[in-house]
Amino acid sequence: MRFVARRLGFYLVAAWAAITINFFIPRLMPGNPVAALLGKYQGLPPDSARTLEVEFGIGHQGTLLHQYWIYLGNLFQGNLGVSSSQYPEKVTTVIGQVLPWTLALVGTATVIAFLLGTLLGIFAAWRRGGWLDQSLPVATFMQATPYFFVGLAAIEVLSVKLGVFPYGGGSAIGLSPGFNWTFLSSAFNHSVLPATTIIITSFAGWMLTMRNVMITTIGEDYVLAAQAKGLPRRRIIFSYAARNAILPNIAGFSLAIGYVVAGALLTEYVFSYPGIGLMLYNAVTSDDYPLTQGIFLVISLAILLACLLADAVYVLADPRARTRGSA
């Protein structure tokens, strides 16, 4: 119980830290979204600058402490301000528009990469020195490759040269999102390439962890006992060796789920995919502080939540972690 309370306490402090960093970033940086907006729409009346400052919540009125209180108050009401680059959209609306794209693309890709990597890791460890195990260095190479390079290569070969898959955007231009066949099939076609590149570059990490841990569990006496009993091989692999080796991967997976919300920024940039990562990039490059802050906050909190989930999974799955907690 003390353990749980401590962890919860930690996440509260971490959340506070993320919120506070978020508060200070635009205040420490040069540049000004109001100036950016005024520059974009020439000919606004001079007093509109003041109005906009208030609206963005960046007006430097009152002491820093006072601003901090207002910021916290707004946050708890779910008010993240108004985006300056997508003016007059609310930040929450903009995030709501891009988040589903990211969740669908990066979420699916993460799940597939996890399953694929874990399975391959199991087989590589079981057949130690077999062809799958020997091919690990190739997978390693993919891990060390800059992601966008894989993305560019995929676009060059499959999209520009062969024209198998479209690239750019989340669906064909002019389609509005909805549950109809035209939109869904177009969105699927546009997501195959980015999803594949994410999987290719990330499955090796899962595979390696799984293989390394499983090599350790295969050496345990209970696996030998299972073999001696004459249990079917499949049962030994999955119910004995893999089951005890999968813990680090499961914990990693719950973390990865949190990072799904962060989006695959480079993927979305290279493929011009309308997700939260690309939106963060656009917000930063167009000095849109409220939107930047909002997206960063959503990402931070999602990751904290995922860490909490990872902790919970660990405690539920591993009796030793429970002992550690009570000791």
Place this chain on the structure above:
Amino acid sequence: MSVAVTLEPPPAAQAALPRGRGRWAALPLKAKIGFAILGLYVLIAIFGPTLAPHDPSATKIVTQAAAPSFSHLLGTTSFGQDLLSQVLVGIRSTIVLGLLAATIATVLAVLVGVTAGYVGGAVDELLMLVTNIFLVLPALPLLIVILGYLPHTGEIATAIVLSALGWAWGARVIRAQTLALRNRDYVAAARETGERAWRIIAFEIIPNEVSLIAAGFIGVALYAILTSVALAFLGLTDVNSWSIGVVLYWAQSQGALELGAWWWWAIPGVLVALLGMSLVLINYGLDELGNPRLRETGGRVDDRGHVILRGRGARVQIVRLRRRRQRHTAVTDPTPVVIEARP
């Protein structure tokens, strides 16, 4: 009733290493290849700018980007700039940035990790709280936000920001190892003889963490290089001073893909991948050195899971069935293993 016993991660293997030339011979093949490639890059970083045949920024009026040829070995950009020169000049900045960030982060990690582990108590709690907060902050988005708003980010500023977000994992690993070492007999003996705390830390503890520190250094260097290339590619650093990422930025922004100028983005991309791979290979090599179970079998495995070594004239049965007192965990999970022991 059960008692929780903490087994530290496998003690660093450097103790078993012979000195001098034997040290290189003892390295796994992976690490040798990695060091060789990395050495090549370091040479280019030192001599590259002098070897560059052209000024990397000098433009020529050309109709289109030229493919690799004898006058331009790696081809040109669509401004007629020589790509070989850009790459030769750019590697220096990429390497320097990676090593600088890795050095700062490693120093931070050692300071925080050793202090937390050795001093313990409230200091430990506080330092680990800060470390864990840095671990859960989303690094890439935060980097993009910070670097996007800093005007004209130079190499040093980028390296500092990168290392500020990259030290936390190393600090945690080093703290765990320090905790384990602190309770060893030889450290207790040193303490009894009245050695000062800094001396114990500098001469008894840190030398036994060298392999962990080295692995952490390589890890941060890899992260710093890949991230800085990505940030430059996104145009968030100074795009007028050459690095491999900047070459890629211009390739992307000038539409090298649409122009079919594959050499413009593929060659710098492969160069980064090779550099990254050399670091990964070194780290795997160091892992195998420290964890014998991961070592290359160099042969095949038969049905019973016995390893048959080739070329040494003997069937060697790896003693994998023997009970091992020290359970090695994979180095990828460096947290101490907790097992239950009957009193």
